[in-house]
Amino acid sequence: MIYLDNSATTKPAPSVLKSFEQVSTAFFANPSSIHPMGGEAEKLLIQAKRQAADLLQVEPNEIVFTSGGTEGNNIAIKGIALEHQNRGKHIITTDIEHPSVYNACESLKKLGFEITYLPVNQSGVIDIVDLKNAIREDTILISIMHVNNEMGSIQPIHEIGKIANQYPKLFFHVDHVQGFGKIPLDLADSGIDLCTISGHKIHGLKGTGILYVKQRTTLFPLFHGGEQEQAIRSGTENLAGAVSIVKAIRLMKEKEKKDQLHLYELQQYLVRELESIKEVKLNSPKEAAPHIINFSIPGIKPEVIIHMLSDEDIFISTKSACSSKKTDESKILAACGLSEDRTTSALRVSMSYENNKEELKRFINVLREKIRQFKEVME
The missing domain is CATH 3.90.1150.10 (Aspartate Aminotransferase, domain 1)
Structure with missing residues (x-):
């Protein structure tokens, strides 16, 4: 074959599958339970978060474990929109985003948000001048993917980050699902406030992902419940999935180098x-x-x-x-x-x-x- x-998806790495199986077998307790087995599961979850943060060179409290790219993109876009709509209801994205970004933005129109879709050239890249001209007083979010999933075109994320930095009330989200492990992208000090990564695109497992949320970036949660994951993503944590995506990230970083x-x-x-x-x-x-x-x-x-x-x-x-x-x-x-x-x-x-x-x-x-x-x- x-x-x-x-x-579309990658074949899971054997060591990733093994890590998932081991954790599912030995650490099946709920990390929120107060008994010793729950405590051990919680320790492993904290360790996984620290390891993910080290690999991505960010802080542990900036890591939110998710179910993948679609959820991460929805949390970022809708979370910013709903939390900061009092500042403005204008969002900037592009004509070539993944459906999980495009449709999330389209859905917000029903709540009175206005979306600007930046055009791209024949190479699938935006014009920075168009971006600058699109920013308004009521703009609260820019959401632009790093690498396009169909064309492979690469957006000038660092330039966009510098521009976004000039507007303290504006947040910048990057869909990094296709770029991670192939095209390096620094998260710290980049102007990026939110960044989405998916496990099954990097030889991890379906149903695993990470959303980077820069410190002091506040989001309206899409899930309400037990307030797991800093209350951004309530629900019993997928501990085995969290450990497995950290393993996949580590392997991918090694291959990238x-x-x-x-x-x-x-x-x-x-x-x-x-x-x-x-x-x-x-x-x-x-x-x-x-x-x-x-x-x-x-x-x-x-x-x-x-x-x-x-x-x-x-x-x-x-x-x-x-x-x-x-x-x-x-x-x-x-x-x-x-x-x-x-x-x-x-x-x-x-x-x-x-x-x-x-x-x-x-x-x-x-x-x-x-x-x-x-x-x-x-x-």
Whole structure:
């Protein structure tokens, strides 16, 4: 099997699975219980939070364990909006955000919030001037993803953070789900107030995540209950999940230091080979993150290619997994100004550090053959 759909989800690392099993077996007690078993579970939870903070170079009380990217994005966006609506009801985001950000912002319109969606250029990147011009007296939040999940385009987060810092009443949220472990991003002293990370994108487990909440950033909680996780995310803690995502973060950080060049080499090879196929049009910008390559084959429906490849045990995707079963057109590519023949035929290859050049060679050879077969049938 050749798995090239890592931006949808990754295969859990064996050591991550082992950590989850061990904690589930030995530390199953509720961390809020006052008996000794509960106390031991609480100690492990505190330790996991400290370790996560050390790895991300932030403070332990800035770590909130969540169920993943969608929950983290919703807590950040709705939490800021509801808590600070007396300051203003204006939010800035972009045209190419993940559905969990876009739909969260859209839902706030029903409560009287106004959303500005910044346009992007053909590379999927915003213009800093547009951002500056969009900030108003009543702007309370900027929410912009670091790495786009379809295109791999990278937003100028540090520049945005510097701008956000100039407005003390404005908060800055970053969806770092696709960028974490591939494109470094400092959280401390960056102007970032909130940052979302998902476990299952980094060889962790589904249902695990972290939301970084900078000290003195106040949020209206979406869950009310026992006031766990600094009362931001009530509910009995998923202790095994918390330990497992810390393990995944540690492994990912090690790979980022050691193997990032490997990922860029795979990207360069794949781009070169795809460009040599005359039917293929590359959509990802040259400055894209190394693990995501988006391309179109105009005239061939993407699901046809995906099924042909899966017959050969090769797995890629079309668009985001969170929107791939909806309309044929990629909203992201359309926002980048690409033509309809490309926005409706887009495919995405997304790699991990586990992939290798031999796999990509096989993928390219099979892709060439399947395109040839399709053309022969259509002639």
